[in-house]
Amino acid sequence: MIEVPGAVATEAIDAETRDQPEPAHAAAGVAPVAAHYGDPLREQRLLDTAVGLVDRSHRGVIAVPGEDRIGWLHTITTQHLSELRDGQGTELLVLSPHGHIEQHAMVAEEGGTTWLDTEPGDTGALLEYLQKMVFFSRVAPRDATIEYAMLALVGPEADAALGALGVTGLAAPDVLPVPGPKFAAGSVPARPGIRYDVRALPAGGWARRVALGVDLMVPRAQLAEVVGELRGAGVPPAGLWAYEAVRVAARRPRIGVDTDHRTIPAEVGLVGPAVHLEKGCYRGQETVARVHNLGRPPRRLVLLHLDGVASDQLPAAGTPVTADGRQVGRVGSAVQHHELGQIALAVLKRNVPDDAALMVGESAAAIDPD
Secondary structure (H helix, E strand, O other): HHHHHOOEHHHOOOOOOOOOOOOOHOOOOOOOOOEEOOOOOHHHHHHHHEEEEEEEOOOOOEEEEEOOHHHHHHHHOOOOOOOOOOOOEEEEEOOOOOOEEEEEEEEEEEOOEEEEEEOOOHHHHHHHHHOOOOOOOOOOOOOOOOOEEEEEEEOOHHHHEEEOOOOOOOOOOEEEOOOOOOOOOOOOOOOOOOEEEEEEOOOOOOOEEEOOOEEEEEEEHHHHHHHHHHOEEEEEEEEEHHHHHHHHOOOOOOOOOOOOOOOHHHOOOOEEEOEEEEEOOOOOOHHHHHHHHHHHOOEEEEEEEEEOOOOOOOOOOOOOEEEEEEEEEEEEEEEEEEEOEEEEEEEEEOOOOOOOOEEEEOEEEEOOOO
């Protein structure tokens, strides 16, 4: 946790929170992260209008060295990785045989290693899958969470703040358009559906330009030094509550919170960014292709405005969403936003109209159509 007076750890608020280091990592000395630093709404405004430093060091980190790593990951995940080059990043999924999302990872290729960072709590399952799929490939995936920590510079001034660490000029994410149903063969370029610019940091680790700002993967031995340089350059800290509010407002789903065991990529907008539609076979591909060609995923991700919900009584992930007394979906992440009020991401049945009168528990909810 970034040591600042007023910091409140996530665990101090909710002992069962998902936003804490995995037990094995905590036992090895990985510290909890801050929910806030005394003023969550001010911290949100900071991330929306300027820049803040968010400690996300509870995320899992998997290092994949080995000369076969790119081609190997290409064959066992949803992303087109065979053309991934040093200094590039992307996203990938691991699906079940029926096409349901099992794991999501952000990717960075830097310094002869492919780095995967994932949700806290998912590191073991993803690493187990990767190790089972090694066979005769020259790769050696390992859990590197106790070696490296994730920070994030979030906000419109993130690129300028990164200059304090000696890195400038990171390009914005390069996103391929998603083709329509029954697209012509060969119309999707043979490259990742989204490419992130990745640059080595002088003190070790790397920076990756993403939609919300810049991710920083920093050796834990240099963590205090990097935080000190950014704080010395005038970058204030912001807690995880602020980060989550910005993420929800941007409608970016979080696997395991905004998804359930039945979620398929098309339901939550991950076809394109994390799923390439025209690459070789991978587990779950038939479901992805069938749903895309039909153009009708059974559910969709929406942003809900919650009415009459106190900021300290936000619905938990998994809370049913109902219409006329009938369940039509589930709430995922629910937050208090400094401008939008109480909002939540939810996955609803596709046939629920945008103007439907919805209920979340005893509170009314409305779909944001934008």
